[in-house]
Amino acid sequence: MSGTIIRPYGDTTGDGMVQLSFTLPVPHDKRAEGAALQLARKMGLDPALIVHTKAMGPDFTFFVVYGSVHHLVNLDDVHVVEREYPLLTAKEANAAIKRTLRRPLVVVGACIGTDAHTVGIDAILNIKGFAGEKGLESYSEITVVNLGAQVLVPELVARAKEEKADAVLVSQVVTQKDAHIHNTMQMSAAFREASPAGTVPILVAGGPRFEEGSEAPLGIDRIFGRGTTPSEVASYLVHEMTTRKAGRT
Ligand code: B12
CATH class of the missing domain: 3.30.30.60 (D-lysine 5,6-aminomutase beta subunit KamE, N-terminal domain)
Known part of the structure; x- marks a missing residue:
């Protein structure tokens, strides 16, 4: 060898x-x-x-x-998806949002379908956070609306619209019969149908068993897997928001 x-x-x-x-x-x-x-x-x-x-x-x-x-x-045949954006501190993320949006970034989160595993999404969103990091609720420039468990897709779309969500974060932990794939595809299709072109929020899915790099078939912008921390998600949201904003100007 x-x-x-x-x-x-x-x-x-x-x-x-x-x-x-x-x-x-x-x-x-x-x-x-x-x-x-x-x-x-x-x-x-x-x-x-x-x-x-x-x-x-x-x-x-x-x-x-x-x-x-x-x-x-x-x-040599192992290909790893590297993070293509810098990891920001909460202070840096808040400053970037303030500079770019001039208002707080609105995030709507939920466990969709019949999934009741809220620990993962709460680790990202709740103040308490995960792995020694505080969750997105603690960011002064992020407004978090956490809808909790077993949220139906039409309910999520309606609430995201009402809150004028910049980003929608869904969690899918149960993978029996590929429920995570079906639910995520249903969610992304519903947002595309309900939003005029160019106004679909940033769509993020997380859970321990999503296949890395499968964003395109799921119709979403980003997948986060096991061990994700809140700052990785905040840094991604800042990166994606800044890129979108630059594309519009
Ligand atoms: C706790 C738990 C429960 C609790 C959930 C309580 C709650 N409020 O969440 C209860 C007891 C309710 C439960 C019920 C069930 N459970 Co359960 N449960 C678990 C357990 C033990 C831990 C999950 C957990 O909390 N992990 C800790 C968190 C922090 O990790 P995480 O979810 O991976 O989240 C991280 C990342 O994935 C990521 N992430 C996750 N979501 C998101 C979202 C976004 C937007 C982002 C950015 C990141 C992100 O960030 C997080 C932090 O790093 C797992 C087994 C295991 N050890 O994983 C089984 C497990 C998930 N459960 C399982 C099953 C089968 C069930 C039941 C169907 C059992 C039954 N027959 O009734 C029910 C289903 C209930 C339902 N309707 O969903 C299976 C799923 C199997 C599969 N292939 O789908 C597992 C894997 C157990 C097993 N080995 O069989 N469960």
């Missing part, structure tokens, strides 16, 4: 060991264990070892399998 070619490891460097968990729709018995090993081997784990099994009701079994893969990873 060269410096840029790597393999996972568990016991000794380069042994290729990985751990994988899944559930099979079969009762917890020997046949289920055989099925789990068959799946693991088909996925390239060889040898594969079942390290944990648990019945999930009478008809399902949960497995943790530990095994070695022979695949190599080339670090």
